[in-house]
Amino acid sequence: MSSSATPAIETSQADLLPRVLPAHRISNDQEALEIAQALAAEFRVGASERDRQRRLPWDEIEKFSASGLGGITVPREFGGAQVSYRTLAEVFRVLCAADPALGQIPQNHFGILGVVAQSANAAQKARIYAAVLNGERIGNAGPERGTKNILEMKARLIETPNGYRLNGKKFYSTGALFAHWVPTKALDEQGRVVLAFVRRGALGLKIVDDWSGFGQRTTASGTVLLDNVAVPAEDVLPIYASGQLPSLQGPVSQLIQAAIDAGIADAAVTDAIAFIRTRSRPWADSGVERASDDPYIIRDIGDLKIRLHAANALLAKAGTALDQIATAVVDADASARASIAVAKAKVLTTEIALHASEKLFELAGSAATLAEHNLDRHWRNARTHTLHDPVRWKLHAIGNYVLNGIAPARHSWN
Structure with missing residues (x-):
């Protein structure tokens, strides 16, 4: 920014x-x-x-x-x-x-x-x-900066004579600023992961709109500060008790991430087509009157639409796979199959979001880079959001499962 x-x-x-x-x-x-x-x-x-x-x-x-x-x-x-x-x-x-x-x-x-x-x-x-x-929104205060990795946390929920108190500092808190509830991951006094639902307006809760990413600029995915926040016992979920049990929680979270990238790709392709039809000039050597008649542009738009269709098809297929798995007991094998189905979709939605938002400029021409059109927002959004969980690890998870029969690690990013 x-x-x-x-x-x-x-x-x-x-x-x-x-x-x-x-x-x-x-x-x-x-x-x-x-x-x-x-x-x-x-x-x-x-x-x-x-x-x-x-x-x-x-x-x-x-x-x-x-x-x-x-x-x-x-x-x-x-x-x-x-x-x-x-x-x-x-x-x-x-x-x-x-x-x-x-x-x-x-x-x-x-x-x-x-x-x-x-x-x-x-x-x-x-x-x-x-x-x-009734219309209330739930935000999030999970990830922290300055930790070893995304799973490590320093936030603590401790029991005092006056009830539970929550302390910590969170970042990447998408949705928190707009939320009525800010669920916060923390460790209890036994080092177990819990989820504390904090009501907006709670004394000691402070949300800082300091998200400065060059993409997804209006998500307000910034800092949540928690200073001795009182949390009623009934608002604490002992997620340590079920966190490692087989479930669809991780695959569903990833399905949503893939859908967001698919949406970014769709917008980039749509805007590329509209710009080429109405604003782009044909290349001098093309011998055509309109950029939309340039054979190379036609070819590349066809390629983009095929890639987008393939990504959307795998996204829908992954959703259907989760629906089918959810009808039975979700055991370790079912949880792994769900993660792999979504990982396949995530690979293609990541690739098309990045490819389409970059290809837009090559096909639409120099005029498309003018600030008045703000078409760079598609690439900025794609590049920012696809960093949420690295696609290289999706490819690794798929290959390791197919080749060695090893299930992906079980957490919200798988």
Whole structure:
């Protein structure tokens, strides 16, 4: 981000908390897809300017919540639509084709709902699911900087005479600034990983809008500070008890990441075609009147569409695989198969997002690089988001599973 970008803004419990708007109750997969398409058409307008100005999408994320999309994975027994994983991926793909930064904001909302399904007790599930169906958003405070790797953490939840207290510093906290709840991973006094649900407005919670990445600029994926925050016992999930059990939590999280990249790729290809048709000039040696009649451009657009189709097809196939696996007991073998199915999709969505957003300029020509078009946002978004989990390790996981029968490590990045 340039030095002229909007300065970081700090928020605290003294600031206005996010509003809770009445939320529509979505009843099935088809309705979820129709609402996603309608919202995407609206979000597409202004997406470039939001990126250019780094204007956080408060109005848009509130419309997302009011639409009911935030509750589509809540189980039917708790009043939700419990849409298929394939539908969930398509919802993210559609929204991210319109605005991938806005579309990424709820990724942790759904990731945490997966943790709730696996680790929460009945009372916790009832309370959290009801809040989500009523339009409340869940953020995230998991990763930390300055640690050995993504899995190491220094945040601590300790028990005092006055109840539990939470201390730590988090980063890459996508969704936290917009959230009503900020679930935070920490170690308890026995060194076990727990998830503490912190209510926005809690004394000692401070969210700093210091995300300065050159892509996904309006996700506000910055810092969360926790200074002796009081956490009720009923808001603590003992995720250590189920964290290593076979599940679909990691594959579902990765499915969402792949869908975001697929959306970025779709936007890049769409904008490349539109620019070539309306603004690009043919090369002098081509002998054609329009750039869209240049045989080499035609060939490369065909190649981009095939690659995009292949990535989307594997994304849908991965979603279907998770749906099928979820109908039975998820054992170690099933969990591994789910991870591999999603890893295959993640490889292709990463490749097409990067390739399409770079190829756009080669095909559209020099005019496409002008700042007034802001087409570089596609590459910036693709390059930033695909770093979330390195695709080289997806290729390794697939090869090691096929060649040696070794299952991928079990965590949120697999």
